[in-house]
Amino acid sequence: xxxxxxxxxxxxxxxxxxxxxxxxxxxxxxxxxxxxxxxxxxxxxxxxxxxxxxxxxxxxxxxxxxxxxxxxxxxxxxxxxxxxxxxxxxxxxxxxxxxxxxxxxxxxxxxxxxxxxxxxxxxxxxxxxxxxxxxxxxxxxxxxxxxxxxxxxxxxxxxxxxxxxxxxxxxxxxxxxxxxxxxxxxxxxxxxxxxxxxxxxxxxxxxxxxxxxxxxxxxxxxxxxxxxxxxxxxxxxxxxxxxx
Amino acid sequence: xxxxxxxxxxxxxxxxxxxxxxxxxxxxxxxxxxxxxxxxxxxxxxxxxxxxxxxxxxxxxxxxxxxxxxxxxxxxxxxxxxxxxxxxxxxxxxxxxxxxxxxxxxxxxxxxxxxxxxxxxxxxxxxxxxxxxxxxxxxxxxxxxxxxxxxxxxxxxxxxxxxxxxxxxxxxxxxxxxxxxxxxxxxxxxxxxxxxxxxxxxxxxxxxxxxxxxxxxxxxxxxxxxxxxxxxxxxxxxxxxxxxxxxxxxxxxxxxxxxxxxxxxxxxxxxxxxxxxxxxxxxxxxxxxxxxxxxxxxxxxxxxxxxxxxxxxxxxxx
Numbered sequence: 001x002x003x004x005x006x007x008x009x010x011x012x013x014x015x016x017x018x019x020x021x022x023x024x025x026x027x028x029x030x031x032x033x034x035x036x037x038x039x040x041x042x043x044x045x046x047x048x049x050x051x052x053x054x055x056x057x058x059x060x061x062x063x064x065x066x067x068x069x070x071x072x073x074x075x076x077x078x079x080x081x082x083x084x085x086x087x088x089x090x091x092x093x094x095x096x097x098x099x100x101x102x103x104x105x106x107x108x109x110x111x112x113x114x115x116x117x118x119x120x121x122x123x124x125x126x127x128x129x130x131x132x133x134x135x136x137x138x139x140x141x142x143x144x145x146x147x148x149x150x151x152x153x154x155x156x157x158x159x160x161x162x163x164x165x166x167x168x169x170x171x172x173x174x175x176x177x178x179x180x181x182x183x184x185x186x187x188x189x190x191x192x193x194x195x196x197x198x199x200x201x202x203x204x205x206x207x208x209x210x211x212x213x214x215x216x217x218x219x220x221x222x223x224x225x226x227x228x229x230x231x232x233x234x235x236x237x238x239x240x241x242x243x244x
Numbered sequence: 245x246x247x248x249x250x251x252x253x254x255x256x257x258x259x260x261x262x263x264x265x266x267x268x269x270x271x272x273x274x275x276x277x278x279x280x281x282x283x284x285x286x287x288x289x290x291x292x293x294x295x296x297x298x299x300x301x302x303x304x305x306x307x308x309x310x311x312x313x314x315x316x317x318x319x320x321x322x323x324x325x326x327x328x329x330x331x332x333x334x335x336x337x338x339x340x341x342x343x344x345x346x347x348x349x350x351x352x353x354x355x356x357x358x359x360x361x362x363x364x365x366x367x368x369x370x371x372x373x374x375x376x377x378x379x380x381x382x383x384x385x386x387x388x389x390x391x392x393x394x395x396x397x398x399x400x401x402x403x404x405x406x407x408x409x410x411x412x413x414x415x416x417x418x419x420x421x422x423x424x425x426x427x428x429x430x431x432x433x434x435x436x437x438x439x440x441x442x443x444x445x446x447x448x449x450x451x452x453x454x455x456x457x458x459x460x461x462x463x464x465x466x467x468x469x470x471x472x473x474x475x476x477x478x479x480x481x482x483x484x485x486x487x488x489x490x491x492x493x494x495x496x497x498x499x500x501x502x503x504x505x506x507x508x509x510x511x512x513x514x515x516x517x518x519x520x521x522x523x524x525x526x527x528x529x530x531x532x533x534x535x536x537x538x539x540x541x542x543x544x545x546x547x548x549x550x551x552x553x554x555x556x557x558x559x560x561x562x
Contacts, residue, residue: 006354010340017342017383080338084399087302087334088355089327243305 003090007098008105011072015106020071028064028110035060036117049127053117054135054211058175058203061146066167068107069150070160072099073238077158086242096235100151100227107143111136131213138210138219142203145223146171148230155237171203174226178202255280255407255437256301260310263296263461270296272461273310278437278454280406283429285452285469286441289559293461294441295335298409301439302332315406328356331405333413337396341385345376345395348384349402356403370398373428389416397425401432408438414447426451445551448472459559475557476549479523482530483547486514487540494537501529517547 015021032053036042040052076082085095121127150167157163176182177198186195199205206219254277263271271293278284288294299305301312303323312319317326340348349370353363371380374394379387384395393416400408413429414422429438429451442448448455448469455472457465465472473479486492492509495516499507503524508517520526527546534541 002357003355006351009354010343010351013347014340014342079341080334080336081340083299083304083334084332084338087304087327087330087332088352089324089357090355091324239306243299 001094003088004094004098004101007085007090007095008101011099011102012105015068015102021106024064024068024106025110025113028060029113031060031064032056032114032117047125050117050121050132050135051211053114054139057139058142058207061143062168062171062175065107065143065146066150066153066164066171068103069147069167070154070163072103072151073155073234074157074160074163077155077241078160082238082242086238092238093231093235096151096155096231096238100147100231100234103147103151104140104144107147108140111140111143128213134213134215135211138207138215141220141223142207142210145174145203145226145230148227148234149174152230152234152237155234155241174201175203178205254278254313255315256439257313258297258301258310259313261297261300261307261312262309263293263300263305264308270461271300271458274458274461274463275310276456276463276466278439280437281434282454283433283438283440283452285448285455286439286458287443287445287448287455287555288441288458290443292458292559294458295411296461297458298332298411298439298441299334302330302334302409303327304334328403329406331400331403331408333396333400333410335411337393339384339392339395339399342383344381344383345371345387345398346380348395349398352399352402358403366402370402373401374398375424390418390421393417394421394425397428401428406436408432408436410438410440412442413440414442414444422447445555448551457555457558464558465554472554473549473551474523475554476547476551477553477557478517478519478547479549480520480525480527481547481549482518482520482527482544483510484516484518484530484534484544485542486516487542489514491539491541492516494533494539497533497537498530501526501533503529 035056036053040056042052045052073082076085086092118132121132122129149170150163153167153170154160154163157166179202183195183199186198200222206222209216209219256278258274258276261271261274262269274297286294286297296305300307301314301319303319303326307320314326315329317329319326340351343351346367349367350363353366358366371377374397376391376394376398379391384392387395393413397410397413400410410429414425417425426447429440432438433451433453440447440452452469455465455467455469456463457472465475484491491514495507495509498504498516498518501518503521503526505519505521508519509515510517518526518530531544534544
């Protein structure tokens with residue numbers, strides 16, 4: 001556990017030692033603002049809540065989280081530092097978790113920096129802050145799901161651009177699996193339980209409950225399982241790609 | 245071939261170590277043991293399997309066959325314990341370029357379980373040993389190749405490991421830095437088992453107590469640097485430079501001496517090289533012969549033999 005934390009600290013430092021962290025945070029905040037106020041019609045809705053802010057998170061994360069995750073392992077493989085890291089007395093899983101936590105904490109920092117939205121809505125009206133807190137927690141947990149996918153895919157390639165694109169596509173599939181478009185593709189030939197299973201994999205469906213302020217245990221378990229499965233796969237991929 | 249163990253037996257023991265990439269055998273059934281106090285020079289042409297062997301011993305690459313024990317720990321079944329007692333400099337000395345030298349060494353110290361004052365002391369000692377004081381606060385990516393290599397070495401010796409595995413430690417260093425690193429290796433050698441890979445043959449005579457050559461993944465030589473040198477075709481050959489070309493007439497006399505394989509005239513000079521059979525010592529007999537014939541000579545000396553020749557002879561075979 002100790003080595004996990006040491007790696008998390010190093011990785012977090014690595015984000016802030018390059019412009020990446022600042023670029024990411026600025027873009028995340030700017031896009032959140034633009035989407036909330038223009039597309040989300042924050043003022044026009046006339047409601048004191050942050051639904052129009054949170055409802056864009058699944059889409060925002062679709063691009064931004066693969067950008068955070070892409071360097072996690074691809075960069076190590078490219079520069080050869082994974083040979084250094086993986087010959088230190090650290091189990092592979094600890095390195096995987098350590099890196100994942102660093103990126104997750106980083107996204108948490110970016111998410112926390114959206115507090116002006118919360119101040120604004122409290123200034124304008126009397127929102128249910130419990131719902132807002134629940135939505136923040138839910139958004140953070142969902143970010144972890146995207147991140148685990150991105151981290152796993154980053155381990156499979158040396159090329160960060162490829163890691164980004166594939167992670168975005170896979171995340172997109174998870175995001176969209178509950179949408180009519182995808183569902184109708186399966187309807188008519190796939191058995192019901194398959195359709196249900198696909199539907200149940202949807203980030204969107206699980207997140208929609210959370211935005212409304214309901215943290216259902218099932219949703220938490222769902223995102224937790226996504227993280228678990230992809231980080232487990234991540235560990236396996238790191239071990240399989242040693243030396244290649 | 246010689247079988248040597250250090251005083252405490254094998255700190256590193258390879259038993260039939262094999263690595264296959266698909267149908268290609270990169271490392272083929274290598275067995276050897278390195279003991280405390282030994283500095284083993286691991287030689288071989290590029291692509292012979294040096295780095296692959298080192299990567300297996302340090303637990304980076306999975307092993308296809310045989311086994312590797314480090315400090316009594318099997319690298320496959322007990323990888324963390326084995327890695328704790330290894331200091332490893334990977335090929336090309338990969339480092340986290342975004343960190344400063346001190347941050348990086350601090351990170352390695354923490355991963356290796358040092359904290360507080362102990363960590364600080366370890367880091368400072370390593371900085372001092374590799375003379376990195378001038379660059380401690382510089383990001384590693386801005387450092388010269390020589391400094392990067394030394395940061396890599398500092399990282400490897402930081403925890404004072406029992407086993408040091410250094411893949412081309414002096415690559416990219418200038419002659420002064422090479423000397424310094426060899427000095428460092430020499431000073432640490434007493435209570436460690438050290439393996440260095442290199443293709444600089446001078447390095448073997450400079451720091452190694454033992455030389456191992458691999459070619460095509462197979463072990464082709466294991467012995468002391470002296471034994472290696474003695475395999476040179478010109479080992480113990482006697483070169484004579486005569487004052488004038490008249491001296492060359494004794495060529496046939498020299499050829500008929502016992503233990504002399506052949507005598508060569510070096511092109512366009514008044515110089516003969518007398519090559520012995522099987523490295524025998526012939527300088528006495530040659531000297532007497534020259535004196536008896538009364539020819540005038542400018543110089544006479546015994547060749548030590550070129551390691552390059554031995555290297556080529558051993559690695560090009562087959």
